Amino acid sequence: MASAEDAKSALTGAGQRGLANLHANARSVNEAVVTVEPFVGASAVWACEQRTEDRDGPEVVLMLAAAVGEWFIVMCLAGSPAWDWPSATQLAALQAQRLSA
Numbered sequence: 001m002a003s004a005e006d007a008k009s010a011l012t013g014a015g016q017r018g019l020a021n022l023h024a025n026a027r028s029v030n031e032a033v034v035t036v037e038p039f040v041g042a043s044a045v046w047a048c049e050q051r052t053e054d055r056d057g058p059e060v061v062l063m064l065a066a067a068v069g070e071w072f073i074v075m076c077l078a079g080s081p082a083w084d085w086p087s088a089t090q091l092a093a094l095q096a097q098r099l100s101a
Helices: 004-009 085-100
Strands: 027-034 044-053 058-067 071-077
Touching: 004 058, 004 071, 058 085, 071 085
Parallel strands: none
Antiparallel strands: 027 044, 044 058, 058 071
């Protein structure tokens, strides 16, 4: 982004800018914005937890966006075993650390 303020402002509406997975056979069961504290290196975060179901059963998808200086990072985490928020923010903090290096 052009500045740290631009990166923060990009968090507004982050959930509406995702790309659809056209190959997914899952249906959304529940989606909720969750409160996640900014991780080391982030000045602000946006987080969403989506629960889906497909032929293999239920799945949790974690979406995390953050302003890190003038950078805007976005992560979408899914799979088995399911991700949790402490692991997601730890991974995001590693990415933030690499950006500032």
